[in-house]
Amino acid sequence: MSLLKHLSLVLVIAICFFFALPAYASFCRNDNGHQICIIDIKRSAKNYWEYRAVLNVDGVKRPVEVYNCRDRKKIQKDGTALPFGKNDPGEIVCRLFKKTRSPLAQAVPGLSSANQNSG
Numbered sequence: 001m002s003l004l005k006h007l008s009l010v011l012v013i014a015i016c017f018f019f020a021l022p023a024y025a026s027f028c029r030n031d032n033g034h035q036i037c038i039i040d041i042k043r044s045a046k047n048y049w050e051y052r053a054v055l056n057v058d059g060v061k062r063p064v065e066v067y068n069c070r071d072r073k074k075i076q077k078d079g080t081a082l083p084f085g086k087n088d089p090g091e092i093v094c095r096l097f098k099k100t101r102s103p104l105a106q107a108v109p110g111l112s113s114a115n116q117n118s119g
Contacts (some may be wrong), residue, residue, distance in 0.1 A: 026056065032087045034058055041093070051097065055089050069094035
């Protein structure tokens with residue numbers, strides 16, 4: 001009887017590890033009294049300045065929106081383009097993935113920013 005209990009306990013533990021749920025991490029920031037979490041984000045392959053993101057603002061999940069960091073606009077699911085408002089969560093998305101100058105451009109004094117943007 002004791003052996004049967006031990007085997008069933010081992011079996012239950014093994015099943016629990018086998019069906020372990022995946023862990024989901026989100027990136028959260030507190031900004032002007034609001035908790036803004038990036039649940040899912042994907043960068044556009046065609047337009048590197050655009051990010052498709054799902055945000056959670058103060059516990060409320062927003063639908064997928066496209067954040068255009070070049071023009072400072074967000075494009076909603078229905079295609080409506082809205083400029084970033086004051087303290088807009090899109091600012092956090094764009095600030096998080098802000099393009100920086102390459103180390104080569106910093107090391108070579110004659111390399112202008114116009115030459116960097118041509119590629």
